[in-house]
Amino acid sequence: MGLESQTEKSIYEKYNLKKVINASGRMTILGVSTPRPEVVNTVCKGLNEYFEIKDLVDKTGQYIANLLNVENAVVVSCASAGIAQAVAGVIVKDDLDLLYNLHASDKYVPREIIVPKGHNVNFGAPIGTMVGLGGGIVVEAGYANECKPDHIESLINPDTAAILYVKSHHCVQKSMLSVTQAASIAKKYNIPLIVDAAAEEDLQTYYQQGADLVIYSGAKAIEGPTSGLVIGRQQFVEWVKLQSQGIGRPMKVGKEGILGLTKAIELYVTDPRQETGQQMVTKMTPFIEKLNAIDGISARVVWDGAGRDIARAEISFDAKVIGKSATEMIHLMKQGEIAVYFREYKANEGKLDADVRSVTAEQLDIIYNKIKRIIQGAN
Structure with missing residues (x-):
């Protein structure tokens, strides 16, 4: 077993911790960021x-x-x-x-x-x-x-x-x-x-x-x-x-x-490595397009309300169609082997935001598939 696998086991398995996909941004509750x-x-x-x-x-x-x-x-x-x-x-x-x-x-x-x-x-x-x-x-x-x-x-x-x-x-x-x-x-x-x-x-x-x-x-x-x-x-x-x-x-x-x-x-x-807002848009465009193909979900690009060069995916849930509110979706996305965290500030409006700065394209696929499974009633 390689060093990386040993380290992963010592953290996630030794302490029985969930893996997390952080689509909420640089949040203290998830450890903020990953230094170089x-x-x-x-x-x-x-x-x-x-x-x-x-x-x-x-x-x-x-x-x-x-x-x-x-x-x-x-x-x-x-x-x-x-x-x-x-x-x-x-x-x-x-x-x-x-x-x-x-x-x-x-x-x-x-x-x-x-x-x-x-x-x-x-x-x-x-x-x-x-x-x-x-x-x-x-x-x-x-x-x-x-x-x-x-x-x-x-x-x-x-x-x-x-x-x-x-x-x-x-x-x-x-x-x-x-x-x-x-x-x-x-x-x-x-x-x-x-x-x-x-x-x-x-x-x-x-x-x-x-x-x-x-x-x-x-x-x-x-x-x-x-x-x-x-x-x-x-x-x-x-x-x-x-x-x-x-x-x-x-x-x-x-x-x-x-x-x-x-x-x-x-x-x-x-030597800045920050993604630009436009690079974020490019990364999440396929994710948004796939979400928009699901009945009861609409997604679009939104920009940071405080004026920073940060683009996010705003996801709206029609509870009448999918049978679940945004608040319920937030809860369900945190369950299971991999917990997915979104920005939850607009949940009362039936919306949540996905911040993709710390999310890879592969992780966006995991998020999409989890949303789809929840809506389809899969556990």
Whole structure:
């Protein structure tokens, strides 16, 4: 038995785990992404060496900053930890007493974090929880379906610590101010702008648009190990780093994560392997055509609602024809030897989306055949 077969057995059979086809995208619940061999190799090397960790943090951060042409950067354990530590950083700054006692201190400092109401979402955990962990208080601006610059300006007061802008498909997209507009307000009132851009693909644009801190997931678009990245202005990133002695301690990232993400960013910038949206369309066109030949199913190409260059297959189920709702199909597709996961956000509309970035053409055939068997009543 070859090494690959032994490894497969040790994971799937030893722990009685299902195999998964990930048609939901870069989702935390499925392990996010699959790093390149070069990244895996760097992680392995990092695990087997010793470093002065502060030196490693500082020097990899500067290396990343140089790659991205930003002032400063730091690797953190994940994007949500980055939010909490960024909020704590702009509240605590370099106040050591507050750093050590943020959880219990009643010392007065500005703590209000203004968030567009349509950005106060649950991304797998609530944005408000991350803000609260960082010692902040969420203040919602505007309405669920609208936030204009004056909605934010009207809330700014001496207790305002920062503006938090969430760039995500989870958020309301229509009638929202832009990052540039938010940055203009932040500059006008001399308060920091934090942008949570966890799943975004452009590692420079929000910094260039005026954000003081920008947070990314290391494991999503960048395809690194489980980790996060915070980039931004020199002093603000230093305040985030300081949180390793405060709330950031239980969120610490290991040496392997630091080195693995640094390598992944280097590859992401110098040797991108991402499929374009049009390449995704080409890959899934035969899949869509076959689905459209099944009575009660219609499929089409849809583009990412947050403006990223990502094409997906939207699959609509006519429950009256196939006898099963989209919600039931989602459940049934997860059963059996191979679990298939879709994007489920539109299930109440009778639809689901297949994200093909992590799916091969052969796996699309498996998905099609499983859908067909379920509809035909096969087990």
